[in-house]
Amino acid sequence: MSKLGLYVHIPFCRQKCLYCDFSSYSGVEHLFTAYTTALCQQIADQGGKLYKPLVDTVYIGGGTPSVLPVPLLEQIVASLEDNFTIESGAEISMEANPGTVTRQQLAALKAAGINRLSFGVQSFNDDLLTGLGRIHQTADSLAVVEYAQAAGFNNISIDLMYGLPGQTAAGFFRELEQAAALHTAHISVYGLKLEEGTPLATAAEQGLLALPDEADEEAMYNAMSEFLPSQGLARYEISNFARPGFECRHNLKYWHYQPYLGLGAAAHSFLNRQRTGTVTGIKEYISRVTTGRSPVVMEETLTLGESMAEYIFLALRTTGGMRLSHFTRYFGVDFFDLFGNVFARLQRQGLLKADDERIWLTDTGMKFGNIVFRSFLPD
Numbered sequence: 001m002s003k004l005g006l007y008v009h010i011p012f013c014r015q016k017c018l019y020c021d022f023s024s025y026s027g028v029e030h031l032f033t034a035y036t037t038a039l040c041q042q043i044a045d046q047g048g049k050l051y052k053p054l055v056d057t058v059y060i061g062g063g064t065p066s067v068l069p070v071p072l073l074e075q076i077v078a079s080l081e082d083n084f085t086i087e088s089g090a091e092i093s094m095e096a097n098p099g100t101v102t103r104q105q106l107a108a109l110k111a112a113g114i115n116r117l118s119f120g121v122q123s124f125n126d127d128l129l130t131g132l133g134r135i136h137q138t139a140d141s142l143a144v145v146e147y148a149q150a151a152g153f154n155n156i157s158i159d160l161m162y163g164l165p166g167q168t169a170a171g172f173f174r175e176l177e178q179a180a181a182l183h184t185a186h187i188s189v190y191g192l193k194l195e196e197g198t199p200l201a202t203a204a205e206q207g208l209l210a211l212p213d214e215a216d217e218e219a220m221y222n223a224m225s226e227f228l229p230s231q232g233l234a235r236y237e238i239s240n241f242a243r244p245g246f247e248c249r250h251n252l253k254y255w256h257y258q259p260y261l262g263l264g265a266a267a268h269s270f271l272n273r274q275r276t277g278t279v280t281g282i283k284e285y286i287s288r289v290t291t292g293r294s295p296v297v298m299e300e301t302l303t304l305g306e307s308m309a310e311y312i313f314l315a316l317r318t319t320g321g322m323r324l325s326h327f328t329r330y331f332g333v334d335f336f337d338l339f340g341n342v343f344a345r346l347q348r349q350g351l352l353k354a355d356d357e358r359i360w361l362t363d364t365g366m367k368f369g370n371i372v373f374r375s376f377l378p379d
């Protein structure tokens with residue numbers, strides 16, 4: 001079996017951003033300690049149940065993990081080390097937001113074993129940040145990256161967003177230049193999605209947002225696709241760019257259909273070809289774990305057709321594409337025997353390419369990935 005990845009969910013944020021529909025809560029600081037205790041209990045339970053399996057990636061995400069006090073984060077990392085066999089050289093990532101960590105806290109996290117940081121910078125334009133309801137400004141982002149570099153982190157990622165209300169293509173290009181000037185090892189760039197029920201989506205429905213038009217959005221997409229690689233940050237997935245050797249090993253597990261275990265509330269796992277998810281409510285999670293009940297509330301077993309479509313969909317997100325021999329090994333059938341016609345159509349449309357070993361999305365295919373992905377779904 002492949003080595004396991006661990007995802008640890010910290011569902012706390014200082015303040016809810018206006019576009020966010022992730023499972024995260026603000027104003028519940030009184031639950032920090034009880035949540036950490038329950039999380040460490042679940043870590044011990046799962047580590048024991050799986051016989052302390054070998055782990056090569058850990059990803060502490062959220063929410064905003066960096067709002068937890070450092071002693072609690074240290075307790076979580078120590079519990080992971082006690083209950084799983086964490087390989088030497090494992091990638092241990094943590095998400096952190098500008099404005100939530102000091103230089104001293106970052107140094108303590110490094111000493112605790114965190115070796116990769118992912119900062120939710122989102123924008124270098126203070127007006128755009130305010131419009132998103134973020135708690136930080138550009139100066140906080142610049143400071144936090146400098147603190148992390150001074151603390152000895154060499155594996156730092158920053159997240160950026162495009163398609164924001166009030167953002168222009170020229171403005172976004174300047175933001176890309178500012179991002180590259182920080183010389184981080186990794187940059188992720190996501191287009192804004194208006195998730196139903198969020199304040200930003202409601203404002204858009206009421207016609208209150210000046211969103212970039214389609215041509216501007218395309219110009220932003222093209223700018224990131226061309227500019228970041230020119231700065232030594234090669235694209236390795238639709239939204240992710242890295243210097244050589246700094247691709248996120250944990251996220252590659254998702255795209256390569258490898259097993260991972262989710263820990264905490266609202267955490268998903270993929271083990272033995274089955275997807276499961278834990279309860280999203282923090283109090284319910286704490287109650288279940290501390291009274292010996294399972295926090296798992298969702299179990300999903302995909303049909304063979306769904307599983308194949310998902311496998312193809314995830315692998316095609318990466319620029320390496322999908323290896324044909326891996327597909328055959330996983331499903332016991334030849335890709336072209338099943339999907340030869342679909343592939344030929346997408347190839348004619350200029351969306352997919354193939355050689356003897358793999359299939360991959362063309363540049364146009366990356367832009368219109370959804371059309372490709374839908375084509376592989378069962379009827």
Ligand code: SF4
Binds near residue numbers: 014015062
């Ligand atoms: S910091 Fe991230 S997880 Fe928290 S509310 Fe904002 S977008 Fe959501």
